[in-house]
Amino acid sequence: MSKKILVTGGAGFVGSNLALTLQERFPKHDLIVIDDFRSGHFRNLEGFKGDFIAHDLSKICLSQLLGKTTFEAIFHLSSITDTTEHDQFKQTYDNVESLRNILKFIAGKKTSLVYASSAATYGIAAGINRLSDPRKPANVYGFSKVQLENLAAQFLREYPRQKVVGLRYFNVYGPRETHKKSAASMTYQLAHQMLAGKRPRVFKHGEQKRDFIYVKDIVEFTIAGFTKAKKSGVFNAGSGKPRSFNDIIETLNKVLKLKITPDYFDNPYPFYQPHTEADLSATKKELKTEPQYTLEKGIEDYFKSGWLTMTPPKV
Ligand SMILES: NC(=O)c1ccc[n+]([C@@H]2O[C@H](COP(=O)([O-])OP(=O)(O)OC[C@H]3O[C@@H](n4cnc5c(N)ncnc54)[C@H](O)[C@@H]3O)[C@@H](O)[C@H]2O)c1
Structure with a gap:
């Protein structure tokens, strides 16, 4: 069997x-x-x-x-x-x-x-x-x-x-998240704003860090x-390497050969997470696996996959 x-x-x-x-x-x-x-x-x-x-x-x-x-x-x-x-x-x-x-x-x-x-x-x-x-x-x-x-x-x-x-x-970010719409990753949201020629919108001043x-x-x-x-x-x-929203925008600008500046706006949430970062010591020891993709490599690969396009697929 x-x-x-x-x-x-x-x-x-x-x-x-x-x-x-x-x-x-x-x-x-x-x-x-x-x-x-x-x-x-x-x-x-x-x-x-x-x-x-x-x-x-x-x-x-x-x-x-x-x-x-x-x-x-x-x-x-x-x-x-x-x-x-x-x-x-x-x-x-x-x-x-x-x-x-x-x-x-x-x-x-x-x-x-x-x-x-x-x-x-x-x-x-x-x-x-x-x-x-x-x-x-x-x-x-x-x-x-x-x-x-x-x-x-x-x-x-x-x-x-x-x-x-x-x-x-x-x-997590990457191919096949289109159906998540507003719940899709920050990379997805910012890329689509920039692909549509708009300034990427992030809370002031884009320095909040996340483990992407x-x-x-x-x-x-x-x-x-x-x-x-x-x-x-x-x-x-996680990646174990927290990166800022500004880092995503900078990387997207590089990959798309653009120079769009962020549109910063006030954060309405009093309890907004300023920083997440996975401690991977137990993960590395037990799962014997380490992340292979930096934010830059990941975003580049995401574009290569064809899932980050000007017109999001109808899902
Ligand atoms: N994407 C992230 O950044 C992230 C972060 C932390 C944890 N997770 C966890 O990873 C897992 C996958 O998340 P994702 O981002 O792929 O989300 P997703 O919404 O794309 O996938 C969840 C899937 O589960 C299905 N589903 C939900 N409830 C179901 C049920 N009762 N019976 C059958 N199917 C059901 C949905 O239809 C969907 O296809 C989830 O458990 C999520 O909580 C995701």
């Missing part, structure tokens, strides 16, 4: 990049994607040759749906990803129950699980984000991610021999959670 890998949220930004990379990397495995298209888009999966199950993961019994199928790995990326969705019940129910369903399905099996948590678990704390820092989510999206980590920890106490790896993704990570690096961290991590745990997944 052929080996199987499941990707949830595979019609989404990171999930589709992951599914397409897994297809190349594991050509003999059967790939299955589950997604209910609440934010993802079929166009992201152009070239995908695996099976696709359209279902809301928070509302299905995986054993009923998939029978006795055993997966070698499950990559769980599906989630409400709009952080401005403030419906506490919906955000928490959909995100947490989806993971609960997966854990029920893999309990006692030889399945590695890698799931997406988020830097949103740190809240608005400025500076280096270390795993030992208190988790202080500033919104219900971040709260739901803290609950995923708690649920996974509880599961591991009952099934200590299983491997469950949580990755706190930082700010290119999607190809995030995919490598995620696969390493399955192939390289020897033990369970939660790890940061």
